[in-house]
Amino acid sequence: MTNTMTYKGYSARIEYDDEDGIFTGRLAGISDGIGFHADTVEALREAFHEAVEDYVETCAKVGKEPQKAFSGQVMFRVDPEVHRKAALAAELSGKSLNQWAEEVLGRAAE
Structure with a gap:
C-alpha cells in the first residue's frame, strides 16, 4: 500500500493516527511545513487539495515563488x-x- 497522494505536481506522505482516529498528511519536497488531516480518505483527499491550493495562493499573495518539481539535477558525493x-x-x-x-x-x- 502506498501512503502517498499527489495533486498538481505536489506529493504528500500520509499516516494514520489510531489514537486520534485521523489521517494526517504533509507536503513533501518543500521547505514550508504544510500539513493537513481528516477522518476519512475522501475528506483527506479534499484537505490535501485545499492545502496545495492554499499554499500556491499564499505564495502568490506574499510574492514568493512556490516550490515545485525538482530540476532533475542531482549533485552528491560518494566514496x-x-x-x-x-x-x-x-x-x-x-x-x-x-x-x-x-x-x-x-x-x-x-
Missing part, C-alpha cells in the same frame, strides 16, 4: 570506490553513468 564500481557497472551495462544511476535510483525510490 571513490563506490564511484568506481558504479562507473564500471554502468559501462558493463552499456549505459552512461547518468543513465545507469537514474535507473538504479528510480528502482530504489519505488
Whole structure:
C-alpha cells in the first residue's frame, strides 16, 4: 500500500493516527511545513487539495515563488570506490553513468 497522494505536481506522505482516529498528511519536497488531516480518505483527499491550493495562493499573495518539481539535477558525493564500481557497472551495462544511476535510483525510490 502506498501512503502517498499527489495533486498538481505536489506529493504528500500520509499516516494514520489510531489514537486520534485521523489521517494526517504533509507536503513533501518543500521547505514550508504544510500539513493537513481528516477522518476519512475522501475528506483527506479534499484537505490535501485545499492545502496545495492554499499554499500556491499564499505564495502568490506574499510574492514568493512556490516550490515545485525538482530540476532533475542531482549533485552528491560518494566514496571513490563506490564511484568506481558504479562507473564500471554502468559501462558493463552499456549505459552512461547518468543513465545507469537514474535507473538504479528510480528502482530504489519505488
